[in-house]
Amino acid sequence: MNNRIHNFSAGPSTLPTSVVQEMQENLLSYQGSGMSVMEMSHRGDLFMEIIEEARTRIRRLYGLSDAYDVLFVHGGASLQFAMVPMNFIGEGESADYIETGTWSTKAITEVRIQNKGVRVVASSGDREFTYIPEAFDFSPEARFVHITTNNTIRGTQWHALPETDGVPLIADMSSDILSRPVDMDRFGMIYGGAQKNMGPSGTAVVILRKDFVERIPQALPTMLSYRTYVEKESMFNTPATFPIYAISLVTKWLEETMGGLAAMEAVNRRKASKLYGVIDEDDFYEGTAEKNDRSLMNATFRLRQRELEPVFVKQSLEAGFAGLKGHKSVGGLRASIYNAVSEASVDVLCDFMDAFRRKHR
Amino acid sequence: MNNRIHNFSAGPSTLPTSVVQEMQENLLSYQGSGMSVMEMSHRGDLFMEIIEEARTRIRRLYGLSDAYDVLFVHGGASLQFAMVPMNFIGEGESADYIETGTWSTKAITEVRIQNKGVRVVASSGDREFTYIPEAFDFSPEARFVHITTNNTIRGTQWHALPETDGVPLIADMSSDILSRPVDMDRFGMIYGGAQKNMGPSGTAVVILRKDFVERIPQALPTMLSYRTYVEKESMFNTPATFPIYAISLVTKWLEETMGGLAAMEAVNRRKASKLYGVIDEDDFYEGTAEKNDRSLMNATFRLRQRELEPVFVKQSLEAGFAGLKGHKSVGGLRASIYNAVSEASVDVLCDFMDAFRRKHR
Numbered sequence: 001m002n003n004r005i006h007n008f009s010a011g012p013s014t015l016p017t018s019v020v021q022e023m024q025e026n027l028l029s030y031q032g033s034g035m036s037v038m039e040m041s042h043r044g045d046l047f048m049e050i051i052e053e054a055r056t057r058i059r060r061l062y063g064l065s066d067a068y069d070v071l072f073v074h075g076g077a078s079l080q081f082a083m084v085p086m087n088f089i090g091e092g093e094s095a096d097y098i099e100t101g102t103w104s105t106k107a108i109t110e111v112r113i114q115n116k117g118v119r120v121v122a123s124s125g126d127r128e129f130t131y132i133p134e135a136f137d138f139s140p141e142a143r144f145v146h147i148t149t150n151n152t153i154r155g156t157q158w159h160a161l162p163e164t165d166g167v168p169l170i171a172d173m174s175s176d177i178l179s180r181p182v183d184m185d186r187f188g189m190i191y192g193g194a195q196k197n198m199g200p201s202g203t204a205v206v207i208l209r210k211d212f213v214e215r216i217p218q219a220l221p222t223m224l225s226y227r228t229y230v231e232k233e234s235m236f237n238t239p240a241t242f243p244i245y246a247i248s249l250v251t252k253w254l255e256e257t258m259g260g261l262a263a264m265e266a267v268n269r270r271k272a273s274k275l276y277g278v279i280d281e282d283d284f285y286e287g288t289a290e291k292n293d294r295s296l297m298n299a300t301f302r303l304r305q306r307e308l309e310p311v312f313v314k315q316s317l318e319a320g321f322a323g324l325k326g327h328k329s330v331g332g333l334r335a336s337i338y339n340a341v342s343e344a345s346v347d348v349l350c351d352f353m354d355a356f357r358r359k360h361r
Numbered sequence: 362m363n364n365r366i367h368n369f370s371a372g373p374s375t376l377p378t379s380v381v382q383e384m385q386e387n388l389l390s391y392q393g394s395g396m397s398v399m400e401m402s403h404r405g406d407l408f409m410e411i412i413e414e415a416r417t418r419i420r421r422l423y424g425l426s427d428a429y430d431v432l433f434v435h436g437g438a439s440l441q442f443a444m445v446p447m448n449f450i451g452e453g454e455s456a457d458y459i460e461t462g463t464w465s466t467k468a469i470t471e472v473r474i475q476n477k478g479v480r481v482v483a484s485s486g487d488r489e490f491t492y493i494p495e496a497f498d499f500s501p502e503a504r505f506v507h508i509t510t511n512n513t514i515r516g517t518q519w520h521a522l523p524e525t526d527g528v529p530l531i532a533d534m535s536s537d538i539l540s541r542p543v544d545m546d547r548f549g550m551i552y553g554g555a556q557k558n559m560g561p562s563g564t565a566v567v568i569l570r571k572d573f574v575e576r577i578p579q580a581l582p583t584m585l586s587y588r589t590y591v592e593k594e595s596m597f598n599t600p601a602t603f604p605i606y607a608i609s610l611v612t613k614w615l616e617e618t619m620g621g622l623a624a625m626e627a628v629n630r631r632k633a634s635k636l637y638g639v640i641d642e643d644d645f646y647e648g649t650a651e652k653n654d655r656s657l658m659n660a661t662f663r664l665r666q667r668e669l670e671p672v673f674v675k676q677s678l679e680a681g682f683a684g685l686k687g688h689k690s691v692g693g694l695r696a697s698i699y700n701a702v703s704e705a706s707v708d709v710l711c712d713f714m715d716a717f718r719r720k721h722r
Contacts, residue, residue: 034364076598200603240604
């Protein structure tokens with residue numbers, strides 16, 4: 001359709017074609033206003049409706065109670081790595097972090113940079129982050145337990161939440177936000193960069209439990225305090241209006257086309273199951289993550305014949321696929337199958353992988 | 362053209378129609394790649410070319426020497442208000458700030474929040490920020506002198522830089538960046554949110570003199586250290602790819618269509634001169650800023666008959682103008698005539714204002 005490629009990029013990544021089409025149609029004149037969403041005041045009625053729609057749809061998709069606020073914060077997940085300890089770990093306090101890959105390591109680093117208390121209570125670094133740790137030793141006095149629900153680079157995902165004895169979770173959900181229902185009662189905060197399951201890069205969505213706001217110290221720089229975003233409804237300064245517009249359309253698509261998060265998860269499971277099925281058929285392909293912990297969002301794999309990997313990447317590009325090269329830090333191959341990657345695209349990829357195997361076995 | 366409105370919004374604000382058209386044409390498939398710029402890896406060749414083009418064109422437009430880096434930093438100017446003292450005012454050091462309106466006040470507030478040394482060496486707060494102060498008492502030991510080159514809300518602008526005895530300037534140029542040539546040798550740093558003269562909101566452009574990088578302390582949160590953006594070429598994490606794409610197109614338009622910053626300034630002066638000419642014709646309209654300090658970007662004015670202001674706003678909307686209502690904190694009227702507001706749009710506005718005067722005099 002419209003010469004769209006099969007886009008398996010890990011992020012920024014594909015958006016639903018219908019969403020991009022709607023953005024395209026409205027780009028010069030949003031709903032007859034004579035201007036693009038990019039060009040309108042963030043305090044005007046038109047944009048206020050857009051941000052409210054994005055917020056409301058996220059609330060509805062996750063079934064959020066009034067106990068939670070939905071915020072749009074600048075700067076992607078990496079800025080949240082710093083804001084979380086700044087806002088929620090006070091003097092003499094400490095938080096527990098579980099290390100499951102590059103992004104969680106970065107989150108931990110940001111706590112240490114601030115000389116805040118952090119205990120790494122489990123890590124899968126001993127086996128190159130190819131699994132999700134099962135044994136934990138949480139501190140009952142921890143302010144929160146931080147997890148990375150999906151690990152984009154290594155292709156692992158939490159399929160059940162860790163038991164934390166009532167200590168609230170804070171989760172970086174950048175790469176699986178809005179991909180499945182979530183037991184929200186377990187979370188003090190969820191955050192995610194927009195650019196995988198929600199829209200263009202440049203903003204993060206933060207879902208914050210209101211009692212967490214009380215923990216925020218008063219003296220933080222204004223833009224680095226979640227309180228600012230709560231009190232000003234994410235409008236202390238100009239928010240990233242165009243990404244928020246995309247989020248409003250993507251969440252509309254999630255509700256009205258895909259039928260909500262449970263239905264979306266079912267599709268995501270089917271897509272992943274097809275793809276892992278091809279990988280597991282024999283030893284031509286090798287999944288790199290422990291089977292039980294495999295991600296429904298990022299399927300990481302290798303070719304047993306390593307020397308064929310560049311051939312695979314080259315031929316996949318020629319065949320109209322994008323983004324199948326693994327992250328530069330680990331190599332190999334990766335197919336990111338976020339919400340907006342259609343089942344039809346996954347089918348075409350499976351066919352390509354089958355054919356590649358037949359040719360090179 | 363395409364039912365585009367005459368958009369005088371203060372920010373986010375209009376982009377050149379040709380730029381939005383090019384974005385529209387490429388929205389589903391950028392240069393035949395089968396994906397939008399929003400949907401492609403920020404580390405792929407296509408986006409690397411885009412960010413390099415944006416950087417190079419900004420360098421060329423300002424005639425930057427190798428002594429300066431061009432950075433794309435998350436979060437708009439408001440985050441820079443906090444990052445500037447965090448990066449450039451050390452223990453026992455101090456900076457001089459000139460207060461010329463809301464945004465400079467906010468910048469000063471962020472220094473104080475961090476308990477960093479700040480001296481407000483001049484303020485036009487005594488007359489509601491309607492002028493640019495002329496008398497300064499700079500501290501020779503100040504790390505830098507901070508100014509806000511254009512004051513969007515009150516409609517004032519620095520037309521000559523303050524003499525600072527060799528102390529480098531740091532300037533918030535959010536609302537007049539790339540609107541005129543700048544004597545770059547005077548500046549240690551220039552920053553501006555994208556959403557007025559450059560593109561959609563969600564990123565800031567920072568021009569940083571390299572010797573300033575040496576002043577940055579080591580222990581800052583990664584995303585809050587300008588050093589990160591210098592060392593990683595603004596790609597430590599995913600930058601705001603779509604706004605940066607827009608910046609690449611807007612700067613191309615500035616170079617290739619408008620003919621560079623000197624030519625752009627000439628057009629901007631002509632537009633402002635026409636508009637202030639209408640305002641000054643008699644006492645029906647009243648400019649709110651001191652004539653010598655009037656902004657070329659934001660013309661702020663009132664109606665002598667205050668009760669007519671809502672009528673003006675209403676009729677302007679009906680006549681196909683957007684954004685003529687003054688900032689909520691000061692009321693009145695404002696026409697923002699950034700680079701992308703065409704001279705033709707200004708002419709139409711002048712005609713509207715003339716007609717309104719004839720009708721209501």
